Amino acid sequence: MDRPVTTTYLEMTGRDRLRPAKAPPTPCELVQVREPDPELNRSLYVQVGAGYRWVDRLPWDRARWLAWLDRPDLETWVLYSSGVQAGYFELERQAEGNVEIAYFGLLPDFIGRGLGGYLLTAAIERAWDMGAMRVWVHTCDLDHPSALANYRARGFEVYRVESKTARFPDAEESAPEQVSQVS
DSSP: OOEEEEEEEEEOOGGGGOOOOOOOSSSSEEEEEOOOOHHHHHHHHHHGGGTTOOOTTTTTHHHHHHHHHHSTTTTEEEEEETTTTEEEEEEEEOOGEEEEEEEEEEOOGGGTTSSSSHHHHHHHOOOHHTTEEEEEEETTTTOOHHHHHHHHHTTOEEEEEEEEEOOOOHHHHOOOGOOOOOO
């Protein structure tokens, strides 16, 4: 199926531009994944992205996931709320002092609980701690309806907007339960 998609690119060019979100309403812990874990990252990607047609990584096999994760410039962080996985983010250190928030999101059961701003604040702070000169992210109109507002509320500024037609598999083809496990 073809569908028009608008992608918005945002950046933050100074740590002082961060507008932190308030603390989460429930006990939370943010844990860095120290050893590359393709099964964990794939599971989080599928769970977070299932409702938003995240499909670009679905065909990846274990070797491709491991190649993506097993790099010193890539970090994965998992948010736990009351001991349960609630969300995650991946940060990628890039050339010229850029750090991209490559993936970011909450698991469906944790949306609307006041955790998104907190998790995004943590991702941005970690990106600056990685030595960023610029932190950037992109979102599209297939992501959660509050994604763009959350990025802007934290201090990101739009620097580019693109619209194009994208091809997506039928919903049945991309359903998480029908996607084979990483092996």
